[in-house]
Amino acid sequence: MPLLEIKNLTHRFEGLCAVDDFNFTIASNELVGIIGPNGAGKTTVFNLITGVYRATEGSIYFTGNELVGRTPHQITKLGIARTFQNIRLFKELTVLDNVRIARYGQAIYSPMEALLHMGRYNAEEKRITDHAMELLSIFKLDDAANERSKNLPYGLQRKLEIARALATDPQLLLLDEPAAGMNPNEIKQLMEFIGWIRKTFQVTIILIEHQMRLVMGICERLVVLDFGATIAEGLPAQIQNNVKVMEAYLGKELVK
Amino acid sequence: MSKLKAAYQTLLNKWHIVIAHRFFWPIFLIVGLLFSIAASTFDILDLYLQLILIYVGINIILTVSLNLINGYMGEFSIGHAGFMAIGAYVASLLTVNVFPQTANMFLFPAAILAGGIAAALIGLLVAIPSFKTRGDYLAIVTLAFCMIVKSVLENIDAVGGPRGLLGMEKLTTLPWVFFWTVLSLWVIRNLVYSKFGRGVLSIREDEIASDLMGVNTRQVKVIAFVVSSFFAGIAGGLFAHTLQYINPRMFDIIKSTDILIMVYLGGIASIAGSILGAFIYTILLEILRPLGVWRMVFMPLMLVLLMIYRPRGIMGLREARLFIPLRDLFASKFWRQKKKESGDASAGD
Amino acid sequence: MVYIFQQALNALQLGSIYALIALGYTMVYGILTMINFAHGDLFMIGAFFCFLIAFYLKLSFVPTLLLTMIGVAFLGVVIERLAYKPLRNAPRVSAIITALGVGLFLENFTLALNPYPQHVPALITDQTWTIGNVSISSLQIIIIVLSLFLMLILDFIVQRTKAGMAMRAISWDKSIVPLMGVPVNKIISLTFAIGTGLGGAAGMMYGLAYPVIDPYMGIMIGWKAFISAVIGGIGNIRGAMIGGFILGSVEIMVAAFLPSTYRDFVAFTLLLILLIFRPYGILGKPNPQKV
Ligand SMILES: Nc1ncnc2c1ncn2[C@@H]1O[C@H](COP(=O)(O)OP(=O)(O)OP(=O)(O)O)[C@@H](O)[C@H]1O
Numbered sequence: 001m002p003l004l005e006i007k008n009l010t011h012r013f014e015g016l017c018a019v020d021d022f023n024f025t026i027a028s029n030e031l032v033g034i035i036g037p038n039g040a041g042k043t044t045v046f047n048l049i050t051g052v053y054r055a056t057e058g059s060i061y062f063t064g065n066e067l068v069g070r071t072p073h074q075i076t077k078l079g080i081a082r083t084f085q086n087i088r089l090f091k092e093l094t095v096l097d098n099v100r101i102a103r104y105g106q107a108i109y110s111p112m113e114a115l116l117h118m119g120r121y122n123a124e125e126k127r128i129t130d131h132a133m134e135l136l137s138i139f140k141l142d143d144a145a146n147e148r149s150k151n152l153p154y155g156l157q158r159k160l161e162i163a164r165a166l167a168t169d170p171q172l173l174l175l176d177e178p179a180a181g182m183n184p185n186e187i188k189q190l191m192e193f194i195g196w197i198r199k200t201f202q203v204t205i206i207l208i209e210h211q212m213r214l215v216m217g218i219c220e221r222l223v224v225l226d227f228g229a230t231i232a233e234g235l236p237a238q239i240q241n242n243v244k245v246m247e248a249y250l251g252k253e254l255v256k
Numbered sequence: 257m258s259k260l261k262a263a264y265q266t267l268l269n270k271w272h273i274v275i276a277h278r279f280f281w282p283i284f285l286i287v288g289l290l291f292s293i294a295a296s297t298f299d300i301l302d303l304y305l306q307l308i309l310i311y312v313g314i315n316i317i318l319t320v321s322l323n324l325i326n327g328y329m330g331e332f333s334i335g336h337a338g339f340m341a342i343g344a345y346v347a348s349l350l351t352v353n354v355f356p357q358t359a360n361m362f363l364f365p366a367a368i369l370a371g372g373i374a375a376a377l378i379g380l381l382v383a384i385p386s387f388k389t390r391g392d393y394l395a396i397v398t399l400a401f402c403m404i405v406k407s408v409l410e411n412i413d414a415v416g417g418p419r420g421l422l423g424m425e426k427l428t429t430l431p432w433v434f435f436w437t438v439l440s441l442w443v444i445r446n447l448v449y450s451k452f453g454r455g456v457l458s459i460r461e462d463e464i465a466s467d468l469m470g471v472n473t474r475q476v477k478v479i480a481f482v483v484s485s486f487f488a489g490i491a492g493g494l495f496a497h498t499l500q501y502i503n504p505r506m507f508d509i510i511k512s513t514d515i516l517i518m519v520y521l522g523g524i525a526s527i528a529g530s531i532l533g534a535f536i537y538t539i540l541l542e543i544l545r546p547l548g549v550w551r552m553v554f555m556p557l558m559l560v561l562l563m564i565y566r567p568r569g570i571m572g573l574r575e576a577r578l579f580i581p582l583r584d585l586f587a588s589k590f591w592r593q594k595k596k597e598s599g600d601a602s603a604g605d
Numbered sequence: 606m607v608y609i610f611q612q613a614l615n616a617l618q619l620g621s622i623y624a625l626i627a628l629g630y631t632m633v634y635g636i637l638t639m640i641n642f643a644h645g646d647l648f649m650i651g652a653f654f655c656f657l658i659a660f661y662l663k664l665s666f667v668p669t670l671l672l673t674m675i676g677v678a679f680l681g682v683v684i685e686r687l688a689y690k691p692l693r694n695a696p697r698v699s700a701i702i703t704a705l706g707v708g709l710f711l712e713n714f715t716l717a718l719n720p721y722p723q724h725v726p727a728l729i730t731d732q733t734w735t736i737g738n739v740s741i742s743s744l745q746i747i748i749i750v751l752s753l754f755l756m757l758i759l760d761f762i763v764q765r766t767k768a769g770m771a772m773r774a775i776s777w778d779k780s781i782v783p784l785m786g787v788p789v790n791k792i793i794s795l796t797f798a799i800g801t802g803l804g805g806a807a808g809m810m811y812g813l814a815y816p817v818i819d820p821y822m823g824i825m826i827g828w829k830a831f832i833s834a835v836i837g838g839i840g841n842i843r844g845a846m847i848g849g850f851i852l853g854s855v856e857i858m859v860a861a862f863l864p865s866t867y868r869d870f871v872a873f874t875l876l877l878i879l880l881i882f883r884p885y886g887i888l889g890k891p892n893p894q895k896v
C-alpha cells in the first residue's frame with residue numbers, strides 16, 4: 001500500500017483552477033520532487049494535503065485514512081509534517097519552545113493538571129523538553145535553545161523549521177522550497193542534510209524546489225506541474241529532456 | 257566599579273538560589289497572608305492604604321487575566337468588564353439574597369467562586385466565535401457581548417435594573433484579596449508554562465503554523481477564554497464587596513479600557529508586567545486624583561503615547577525570572593550538564 | 606398604514622445619520638484595515654463645533670455646516686498624522702487601542718473644558734407639514750436629503766475620480782500601490798478628511814434634531830454606526846449606507862413594540878447573530894490568507 005495516495009485532486013480559488021485533477025502516490029521511504037514554474041500550484045498541493053484548504057474535489061489517502069475534511073492538527077497527528085516556503089517560525093518564542101510546541105500532541109496531560117502543575121505535568125514536561133533538546137542537539141541548535149528564534153541567522157531558521165516539523169514525529173515530511181535564498185555552497189550542504197535526515201528519521205519526503213541542481217541530485221522521482229496540471233512524471237533524467245517541461249519553463253517559442 | 261558589579265552578581269546568584277528553593281513560594285504565601293491579616297486586624301495600615309491595596313489586588317487579577325487573551329494569545333478582547341459584571345452580580349446576589357446573613361463570613365469564598373464559575377461558563381460561549389480567524393472579529397464580538405451584558409442587567413428589575421444592586425456587606429478584606437490575587441497569578445503562570453500555554457503563544461505568533469504543528473487551536477482558545485473569564489468574574493465579586501454597590505454602567509467599555517491600559521502599560525505576555533501595570537496605574541490614579549476631570553484627560557493620552565513609543569509595555573514579551581520555571585530558564589544549561597555527564601563516557605558527536 | 610409611513614420616515618432619519626457616521630468607519634477600515642474607535646467622538650465634536658459656530662459666530666445653516674465639516678475633517682487628519690501614522694506598521698491591535706485612547710481623550714477633554722450639556726441653537730425655522738396624517742418637519746427633510754446628497758457625492762468621488770480610484774486601489778492591495786506612484790499618505794489623509802467630515806456633518810444634524818448635546822453622546826451612537834458598518838460589510842462603502850438604514854429601521858421598529866430600554870440589546874444581538882451567519886456582513890467579502 002502506498003503511504004500517500006492522491007486521487008483526482010482539484011482545487012479552485014474563485015474560478016482560478018490552482019490544482020487540476022492531480023494524481024499522485026508515494027511509497028514509504030521514497031523522496032519525490034514536485035517542480036513547476038511559479039504559480040503552478042505546488043504549494044497549493046501541500047496546503048491541500050495538510051488541511052489548510054479543503055479540496056474542491058478529489059481525495060487524499062494517507063496510511064488508509066481519508067484526509068479531506070480533517071483539520072490541520074488532526075492530519076499532523078496522523079504523521080504528516082511540513083515546512084513553509086516563507087519561513088513561519090514562532091518568531092518571538094525561544095528555539096526550544098518552537099520545538100516543544102510541535103510536541104503538543106505528544107505531551108499527555110489534562111488542562112487541570114496544567115493549571116495546577118500537578119499529576120502527569122512534571123514527568124511529561126520533562127520528557128518533551130528532553131526530547132526537544134535532543135532534537136536540537138542533533139541539529140546543533142542546542143546552544144541557542146533559549147534564544148528567540150527571530151534572532152537566528154537565516155540558514156539556521158530554515159534548519160529549525162525542519163527540526164520543528166520533525167518534532168511532530170512524522171512519517172511524511174513535506175518541504176516547500178528548502179533551498180530558497182541559499183547560495184550554491186549552502187545548497188550542496190542542504191542536499192547532504194536532506195539525505196541524512198531521511199536516513200536518520202526514516203521519513204518519506206516530498207520536496208518542492210526550483211533549484212534544479214538540488215532536485216536532480218537527490219530526488220528519485222519527479223512530478224512536473226504547470227497551471228495546476230501534471231505535465232510530466234518520471235525519473236530526473238527523463239524529466240530533464242522532456243520537451244513539454246522545457247516549454248513550461250521557457251515558453252513555447254524559445255524551445256523551438 | 258567592577259567590584260560593585262561582582263557584588264551585584266553574587267547577590268543575584270544568591271537571590272536565584274533563594275527563589276529556586278522548594279519552600280520559597282509556600283513561605284512567601286504564609287508571610288504575605290499573615291501580614292495582610294495583621295494589617296487589617298491590628299491597624300498597621302490605615303484604612304485608606306488598605307483600600308488602595310485591595311484595588312491593586314483586584315486590578316492585578318483583572319490585568320493578568322486579560323493579558324492571557326490580549327497579550328499571550330494576541331487576540332483582542334474589549335469585553336473583560338462584561339465578565340467582571342457577571343461575577344459581581346452573581347456573587348452579590350448570593351451574599352445578599354441567598355446565603356444567610358450570619359454565615360456570610362464563611363460562605364464569602366463560595367460566593368466569589370460561584371461568580372467566577374458563572375463568568376467562566378459565559379466565557380465558554382464567547383470562545384466559540386473566536387474560532388473564526390479574522391483579525392478584529394473578536395474585538396467586535398466582545399464589544400457586542402459587553403454591551404449585551406450591560407443592557408440585559410439594565411432590563412432585569414430583580415437585580416435593580418439601571419439603579420443597580422445595594423446591600424452587600426464589606427466582605428472583601430486584604431487577606432482575601434491577597435489570596436485570590438496570588439491564586440490567579442499562580443494559575444495563569446502555570447497555564448502559560450504548559451503545553452496549552454505554549455499553544456496560546458503560538459496562536460499569537462502564527463495561528464496557521466500552530467495548527468499545522470499539531471496544536472489543537474480550538475481547545476487552546478477555549479481553555480484560555482474560560483480561565484480568563486473565570487478570574488475576571490472573581491475580580492468582579494471582590495470589587496462588588498469592596499464598593500458595596502454596583503450598577504450596570506460600572507462595567508462598560510470604559511472599565512474595559514482601564515484594564516487594557518494596565519495590560520499595555522505593564523507589558524503584554526508577562527506576569528511581572530501585569531503586576532507592574534496594575535500597581536502603577538492604580539497608584540497613579542490615586543496620586544492624580546486632585547486633578548479632577550483632567551485626570552481622565554491625562555489617562556487616555558498616556559495610553560496613546562504608550563502605544564506609539566512602547567507598544568508592548570514596560571515588560572512586553574519579557575518575564576521576571578521569578579516566574580519562569582527552572583526547567584525553562586536553564587534549559588540550555590541543564591542540557592549541557594547532562595551531555596557532559598553522559599558525554600564523558602561516550603564522547604558525543 | 607399612516608403609522609407605518611410615519612415610522613418609516615423616522616427610520617429614514619435615524620438611518621441616514623447612522624449611515625453618515627458608518628461611512629467614516631468603513632472608509633478608514635477599507636484603507637487601513639483599522640477600526641477607528643475614535644470616530645464616534647469626532648461625531649460628538651461635530652455637534653460641539655456646530656454649537657460653537659452657531660452660538661458664538663451666529664452663522665446661518667450652510668456656513669455652519671461647511672465650517673463644521675472642515676473643522677472636524679481637519680481634526681481627523683491631525684489625529685491620523687499624530688496618533689495613527691506612527692503605528693502603521695505596528696501590530697493592528699496597537700492601532701485599535703490607540704483609537705480607543707483618542708476617543709476617550711476627546712470625550713474627557715471636551716468634558717474638562719465644558720462640564721455642562723449644551724443647547725444647540727435652532728438654525729432652521731422649524732415647520733411641520735401634515736400630508737394625510739403623516740407629519741414631516743423641515744428638519745427631517747433637511748437631514749434626509751442632505752445625507753443622501755452627501756452620500757451621492759461620496760459615491761461619485763470614490764467611483765469616478767482619480768483620488769477615489771487610488772483609495773480603492775489601496776484597500777485592494779496595500780503592498781503594490783506605492784510602487785505605482787500613488788501618494789499613499791495623501792490618499793490616507795484625504796480618506797480621513799472625508800470620513801470624519803461626514804461624521805462632523807452627522808454630528809451637526811444630530812445636534813439640530815436633538816439639541817441637548819454632551820461630551821459622551823458620541824459613544825453609543827458611534828457604536829451603533831459601527832454596527833451598521835459591520836452589518837453592511839466593513840470596508841464596503843455602499844454596505845455602510847445599507848447597514849445604517851437597516852439598523853435605523855430595526856431600532857425604530859423595536860421602539861414601536863418594546864420598551865425603549867431594549868433598543869441597545871436588540872441592536873447588539875442583531876450584530877452577534879449576523880456575525881455568526883455572515884461574518885463579513887451583507888456586501889463584504891472575505892480576504893483569504895495565503896499560506
Ligand atoms: N489563497 C489563495 N487565494 C487565491 N488564489 C490563490 C491562493 N493561493 C494560491 N493562489 C493562486 O493559485 C495559484 C497556485 O499558487 P501556488 O502558491 O500553489 O503556486 P506555486 O506553484 O507554489 O508557486 P511558487 O513557485 O511561486 O511558490 C497561483 O496562481 C496563486 O496566485
Ligand SMILES: [Mg+2]
Binds near residue numbers: 042043044085
Ligand atoms: Mg509555492
